[in-house]
Amino acid sequence: MIQVLILYTSSTGNTEEIAELLKKELDQNVFNITLEALEMGNIDSHHLLEYDGILFGTYTYDDGDLPFETDIFCDVLRTVNMTGKVVGVFGSGDTAYNQFCSAVDLMKVEFKQQHAETIQHTVKIDLYPDEEEDFQSIKKLATEFQQTALNAFTTKKVE
């Protein structure tokens, strides 16, 4: 089984809902999935390295910034070499703000800097996922993550 961590920060439940929808889209015969809310300091570097892939979710706060918990998580992430790990990023924001869902882009950069294999497509949802295009976007990330993780895992086993 491929070990996957779906880790998210959510203050009012919108990003949490995306996390749960992503979990439903993944093949549970192939992936052993842990769904976890990010709380201050509950993730250490060893914990991250236990997984083959990570789906990371965050909402966006103050002027396009990272929420506090996500910011603290970055301090841990910056100590970890994510080579060989597959990572997808998702989040909720509000189109009323200029920097819509910019925390999602910031986190994609953070994971790339740690050498993770990041999925090109990101999920950015306006508040709560309830439109057909929201569900399509979530499905797209799940499908691409699944294919990439399967490829990476198969290659690793052959080596």
Ligand SMILES: Cc1cc2nc3c(=O)[nH]c(=O)nc-3n(C[C@H](O)[C@H](O)[C@H](O)COP(=O)(O)O)c2cc1C
């Ligand atoms: C003080 C404050 C600042 C915010 N700033 C942004 C922002 O810059 N960009 C954005 O897309 N959303 C912004 N939001 C909206 C939240 O990201 C949005 O409500 C989101 O759905 C919250 O997700 P959650 O339910 O997972 O906590 C802000 C919300 C608050 C309360």
